[in-house]
Amino acid sequence: MSQTAKPQVSFYHPLRHVDSAHFIDVYMKHGGYARLNQPQLIQQLLTSKFLNRNGISLSSYWSRMALPPTKPRSVLVNMASTEPGMFAMRRMIQRNPHGLIEGLLLAAKATGADQGFLVSPIEDSLLAQTIERALGESHREGLWGDTARWSFDIQHIRLPKSLLYDQDSFLLASLSGQRPGYPHRKEFLCAQPVHIHRAEELYALVAMASERGDIFMSKGTVNSPGVYLITIGGEIAKTTTVEVPGGTTIAEIMAASGHDFSMKDGWLRWGGVLGHWYRPDEIEAQPFEISHQDSFCLRTFQYPLLEWYSDESAAAAKRAMSYFAGDQSCGACLACSRSTTGLSKWSQSEKQVFSSLAKCSFFARACEASEGPAW
Amino acid sequence: MSQSEVAWWHFLSEWADSLQSKQPLKIDELCEKYSLDSNQVKEFVDYFEEDHIDLRPNDLEVCMGSTCRAKGNEAIWDQLNKANNGRVPESQIVIRPSLCLSECDRAPCSKEGSKIRTNEDQNWLNRILRV
Numbered sequence: 154m155s156q157t158a159k160p161q162v163s164f165y166h167p168l169r170h171v172d173s174a175h176f177i178d179v180y181m182k183h184g185g186y187a188r189l190n191q192p193q194l195i196q197q198l199l200t201s202k203f204l205n206r207n208g209i210s211l212s213s214y215w216s217r218m219a220l221p222p223t224k225p226r227s228v229l230v231n232m233a234s235t236e237p238g239m240f241a242m243r244r245m246i247q248r249n250p251h252g253l254i255e256g257l258l259l260a261a262k263a264t265g266a267d268q269g270f271l272v273s274p275i276e277d278s279l280l281a282q283t284i285e286r287a288l289g290e291s292h293r294e295g296l297w298g299d300t301a302r303w304s305f306d307i308q309h310i311r312l313p314k315s316l317l318y319d320q321d322s323f324l325l326a327s328l329s330g331q332r333p334g335y336p337h338r339k340e341f342l343c344a345q346p347v348h349i350h351r352a353e354e355l356y357a358l359v360a361m362a363s364e365r366g367d368i369f370m371s372k373g374t375v376n377s378p379g380v381y382l383i384t385i386g387g388e389i390a391k392t393t394t395v396e397v398p399g400g401t402t403i404a405e406i407m408a409a410s411g412h413d414f415s416m417k418d419g420w421l422r423w424g425g426v427l428g429h430w431y432r433p434d435e436i437e438a439q440p441f442e443i444s445h446q447d448s449f450c451l452r453t454f455q456y457p458l459l460e461w462y463s464d465e466s467a468a469a470a471k472r473a474m475s476y477f478a479g480d481q482s483c484g485a486c487l488a489c490s491r492s493t494t495g496l497s498k499w500s501q502s503e504k505q506v507f508s509s510l511a512k513c514s515f516f517a518r519a520c521e522a523s524e525g526p527a528w
Numbered sequence: 529m530s531q532s533e534v535a536w537w538h539f540l541s542e543w544a545d546s547l548q549s550k551q552p553l554k555i556d557e558l559c560e561k562y563s564l565d566s567n568q569v570k571e572f573v574d575y576f577e578e579d580h581i582d583l584r585p586n587d588l589e590v591c592m593g594s595t596c597r598a599k600g601n602e603a604i605w606d607q608l609n610k611a612n613n614g615r616v617p618e619s620q621i622v623i624r625p626s627l628c629l630s631e632c633d634r635a636p637c638s639k640e641g642s643k644i645r646t647n648e649d650q651n652w653l654n655r656i657l658r659v
Contacts (some may be wrong), residue, residue: 168646198570236628237633240630240631240632240633241633243630244633264581275543275544275547276547277630278544281544308537309542310537311541312540313542313576316625327538328533328537329532329533329536330532330533330536330568332566379630386594386595386632387594387595387598388595388598388599391633392632392633392635393633422594426593426594452610457583460594460595466597466599467598469594469597469602470594470597470598472597472602473592473593473594473597474594476592476625477592477627477628480627519609
């Protein structure tokens with residue numbers, strides 16, 4: 154009699170196979186929120202070498218503002234900077250909303266934050282309802298707010314969806330009522346310094362704080378320790394999300410998608426809609442390392458999305474990029490205001506001229522994303 | 529936290545509610561209630577207005593994200609527009625491109641009125657092309 158294969162346990166969604174784990178009673182029954190008050194665990198997170206979206210270790214990111222511990226600060230989760238192809242995080246939050254809140258509470262404890270902000274897109278009412286429900290449940294359990302034993306409050310703010318919010322200064326400008334394109338000059342919100350995270354970083358904190366945290370951090374390499382979430386998409390049959398230790402080669406990551414295709418043809422795009430194009434055989438043997446000096450480091454407006462396209466569909470993806478870039482550009486400078494019509498027609502020298510006029514990195518990313526396959 | 533930030537967040541909340549309930553937003557009343565600059569609020573609402581135009585039940589938005597385009601939405605866009613142009617004007621529907629609808633794992637997808645149509649349900653396309 155053959156044994157039933159045990160489902161592989163996920164680091165980012167360990168309760169994936171548990172029914173109703175999106176309710177707090179089931180979540181807590183399976184160990185959720187259990188390790189919030191362990192000082193040695195919090196110290197461990199504070200010195201973590203896990204890399205955030207900018208390829209900087211969390212310990213470096215959190216310590217970049219040298220403030221006395223008595224000064225107030227906040228933590229913000231940016232879910233309003235949505236990007237085509239990154240449906241995976243939306244699904245994760247709908248299925249595991251308490252993982253997100255637990256990650257926020259862990260980040261708050263590690264950094265001594267007094268205030269937390271969850272910023273979600275206005276258009277996504279289903280996501281907002283899920284977040285509100287989870288906030289209500291966790292508040293009633295006394296995990297934060299006026300019913301808790303520590304001083305930490307959470308606000309849920311909804312903003313119109315915009316890729317530009319990936320640039321922290323634009324996000325903070327919008328939260329202060331300014332139109333994106335007139336950026337703040339300081340990383341402050343409510344007159345407090347603020348740490349800004351993406352949702353997947355908070356799920357990683359929960360993984361590090363879990364009983365399998367040591368296993369989580371033992372994977373990967375010295376430059377990219379831990380396990381990272383990558384969404385694999387494009388023209389493959391089944392778009393999927395995989396958990397990848399740092400140092401895994403690109404060919405192995407694509408094999409994990411389950412899609413049967415040859416790495417000898419087509420194109421790979423890393424970074425999402427404003428990502429960089431490669432021929433598969435150029436990078437299939439390269440290890441996935443996202444620290445800031447490595448080739449797969451994610452820059453502003455880029456996301457952990459690896460896509461494969463045939464030559465024909467790569468042209469369609471480039472047209473999608475051009476359309477998206479034109480819609481999302483803020484128009485505050487000449488470069489962005491012309492970006493819709495120019496990308497498919499401009500010469501390299503014209504792009505360089507406009508690049509010198511750009512007020513942010515958005516236009517530079519769009520120009521880089523227009524290289525590679527033919528239009 | 530500053531009063532102006534709190535006021536702005538209250539306004540964002542009311543704006544979100546008005547989008548969901550399809551009720552018109554009373555900008556002047558909100559500005560007075562929360563002491564907001566009406567020019568700033570109007571500029572903000574106008575900036576995002578095109579992103580929130582209501583679809584009638586038969587109107588279509590075709591996702592023009594990378595994955596949906598790669599999996600055939602450009603061809604679907606052409607088919608729909610060709611079929612629509614062949615109708616008498618009174619029975620033509622509105623067909624618009626859309627940014628990513630966040631259903632990439634079920635690409636290609638589109639939005640018919642308030643319903644998302646994905647690769648799991650291709651009958652909707654045949655129905656529209658047939659009429």
